Amino acid sequence: MLSKGEGQVAMTPSGGLRADARRNRARILAAAGEVFAERGASAATEEVARRAGVAIGTVFRHFPTKDDLLRALMKDLLERLTEQVGRLAADGDPATALFDFFASLVEQAAARKSVVELLATAGTDVQVTAAVQSLRDGIARLLTRAQQAGAVRADVQAGEVMALLTSTGQGALQGGWDIELQARALAVIFAGLRAPAAAVRPASPRA
Amino acid sequence: MLSKGEGQVAMTPSGGLRADARRNRARILAAAGEVFAERGASAATEEVARRAGVAIGTVFRHFPTKDDLLRALMKDLLERLTEQVGRLAADGDPATALFDFFASLVEQAAARKSVVELLATAGTDVQVTAAVQSLRDGIARLLTRAQQAGAVRADVQAGEVMALLTSTGQGALQGGWDIELQARALAVIFAGLRAPAAAVRPASPRA
Amino acid sequence: MLSKGEGQVAMTPSGGLRADARRNRARILAAAGEVFAERGASAATEEVARRAGVAIGTVFRHFPTKDDLLRALMKDLLERLTEQVGRLAADGDPATALFDFFASLVEQAAARKSVVELLATAGTDVQVTAAVQSLRDGIARLLTRAQQAGAVRADVQAGEVMALLTSTGQGALQGGWDIELQARALAVIFAGLRAPAAAVRPASPRA
Amino acid sequence: MLSKGEGQVAMTPSGGLRADARRNRARILAAAGEVFAERGASAATEEVARRAGVAIGTVFRHFPTKDDLLRALMKDLLERLTEQVGRLAADGDPATALFDFFASLVEQAAARKSVVELLATAGTDVQVTAAVQSLRDGIARLLTRAQQAGAVRADVQAGEVMALLTSTGQGALQGGWDIELQARALAVIFAGLRAPAAAVRPASPRA
DNA sequence: GATGAATGAGAGTTCATTCAT
DNA sequence: AATGAATGAACTCTCATTCAT
Numbered sequence A, B, C, D: 001m002l003s004k005g006e007g008q009v010a011m012t013p014s015g016g017l018r019a020d021a022r023r024n025r026a027r028i029l030a031a032a033g034e035v036f037a038e039r040g041a042s043a044a045t046e047e048v049a050r051r052a053g054v055a056i057g058t059v060f061r062h063f064p065t066k067d068d069l070l071r072a073l074m075k076d077l078l079e080r081l082t083e084q085v086g087r088l089a090a091d092g093d094p095a096t097a098l099f100d101f102f103a104s105l106v107e108q109a110a111a112r113k114s115v116v117e118l119l120a121t122a123g124t125d126v127q128v129t130a131a132v133q134s135l136r137d138g139i140a141r142l143l144t145r146a147q148q149a150g151a152v153r154a155d156v157q158a159g160e161v162m163a164l165l166t167s168t169g170q171g172a173l174q175g176g177w178d179i180e181l182q183a184r185a186l187a188v189i190f191a192g193l194r195a196p197a198a199a200v201r202p203a204s205p206r207a
Numbered sequence E: 001g002a003t004g005a006a007t008g009a010g011a012g013t014t015c016a017t018t019c020a021t
Numbered sequence F: 001a002a003t004g005a006a007t008g009a010a011c012t013c014t015c016a017t018t019c020a021t
Helices: A019-039 A045-052 A056-062 A066-091 A097-111 A115-119 A126-148 A158-175 A179-194 B019-039 B045-052 B056-062 B066-091 B097-111 B115-119 B126-148 B158-175 B179-194 C019-039 C045-052 C056-062 C066-091 C097-111 C115-119 C126-148 C158-175 C179-194 D019-039 D045-052 D056-062 D066-091 D097-111 D115-119 D126-148 D158-175 D179-194
Strands: none
Touching (some): A019 A056, A019 A066, A045 A066, A066 A126, A097 A126, A097 A158, A126 A158, A158 B158, A179 B158, B019 B045, B019 B066, B045 B056, B066 B126, B097 B126, B158 B179, C019 C045, C019 C056, C019 C066, C066 C097, C066 C126, C097 C126, C097 C158, C097 C179, C126 C158, C158 C179, C158 D179, C179 D158, D019 D045, D019 D056, D019 D066, D045 D066, D066 D097, D066 D126, D097 D126, D158 D179
């Protein structure tokens, strides 16, 4: 899944397209979102076409490869998340914005099946990498503000926040966490972000 | 992957089998471990056969379904982990055993590709469910002891420990965490387990 | 390729067309010539459109079927060849004109990929059949004159000249004959045309 | 068609295969011969499977790629031709063997559709190249003997004999030559091989 | 019991052709 | 008339599973 960087996106995602083409592109992305959410990334492209109400050829005209479709979906998702992060950085309470975002992502993941399955495969494609970077930047900003507000301890870095974010999302998704489990797991992580640096040994290679 | 509960394992895993049959079963499991670790659960069963040095028919005689093979692999893994937990509960330092185990799992996950991909899909099959339960029990024991030693705060439950365990493992795996990132992410979680209960709102449904 | 006779050419090739339409028709034919020459008759029609600088719909408006396009191309080619034959019949040296034409065709074939691939599929379409007939007539004239000049022996007929012409062209094309091989192969055929009728058995059905 | 050299033939064509596998392989090759003969190389592989009375998967197990099937077919054909040449070189009349073989090939080509379509695409694959070389060697031997018998003039080389052979075969095939046309065309070529070297200009680049 | 060839449903992808804009 | 998006049949290839040897 999500191999190489070939296949280039052949068209401006929302640029000079005919009205119907743009409509179809959106429909396909929406359908793909649903389908891959329900059935995982291995769902058939034909199902996406059916759900979008177009013929299979149309899907392939817009996304020459299944990979391209997956990539576009991921880019879309990342952009939406980045936007959300941006809003929180502007309006949100510095002390809670990071936690709110974290919680919201886990919640989404528990509902949709591929959100994080996709997030986890970043680094494949230029456009996607850029989108991931944007998200990471936004999160870094949330983090800094939370640290300035004293809500997160100073030595936490954006890297581990991202890492915990994606893995918790992934876990919520595949484990089918109920809302209470979500809350409890997040409580641990939030406490960990907030607590004064505990002197914990890193992974001890034996055990 | 790992669907339904059909296909029940058809033979006593180690019961009345001819010597060569038992040897083949072990070989296949080992090969499957490697192959699925390298290529993920979508790897071809034929590759497993090749790696095990048997014909494809032999694989299917032992595991009537690919799902059965995957389940058996999972059961195997869970048993090994449970054993490890048992040893830690007996010999380990109450204050650190839980952390050690957590760290060790994340580490394994970063190396092998399906360990947690499998763990995350628990709940499918009677035998597997039982194995999961054993592991959960072991972890609960580690947890209790850590709490008694004052290393983990009192209101943490085994559920979220398991949840964080699998999701962090999964994340380490798919995200390709380097050793430093592993350490930093674990530090957050460990701090969270140890810290006095922070007053954190659970997932706020909007955001 | 070049099936049936359906799809009849729907428009007067150069009749009452708007200026831009006529220009497009010419462009498309030129592009088709290049594309099919490079990639063979199985090249995609869309590539022809791209090369011609028009949209795919325009190609199909001018040539309702890919076959029609191929046929039109063939007719064009045959007309050009017929013209060439006509010039040779008027101005050329009776003793060498036939050989010159033969050589020139083989040469062209070695360079362009579909010239003879097309020639060889004659007989499909009224208009094309007519064009083939014209060419055959021209060649017959060259032949007669060569025979009168004593350069070709008397019992050779136009049929086998055409046949050798197309097959040698085809061969030169697909075999990638270099210029020396072309010369040697032609030398054999030319000698055969010129030689006094050898008493050769026709194809003996066994071997 | 017939691209690259990948796809390697994965199994000894007639070596250590199970009886049924060997039988199927032969059946598939035979069916492929017929199908491609009738419909050309662009015929569907599924039709080959149907004609051979096996499932499509079986075809792909024996020939992992359509190209592999085509290549195998070609190798087969070349081997049969080489054998025929060998027999003629041993038993045949030196003065007529070359002509007989030439005639026999043209005749076969007129009947089967892909014989020469394939021959013409030689040079693609190691195994095939070797087979072509064998055929060329056999023909060279026929040629030498014919020259020694005084039936072919001395300066003719094997290269142009092969070239004329394939192109005439191709032509007979695609042109649908009737038996009389075959005889007449061959008569020209045979006379050309036999005649004292005529002083013919090679292809004159204008005309 | 082991072997490995056969099966056949399905997946991704291409492309001639149609038709709304 | 031109455009170019949509269509959908067809094609090659994969792989879990069955079954004759």
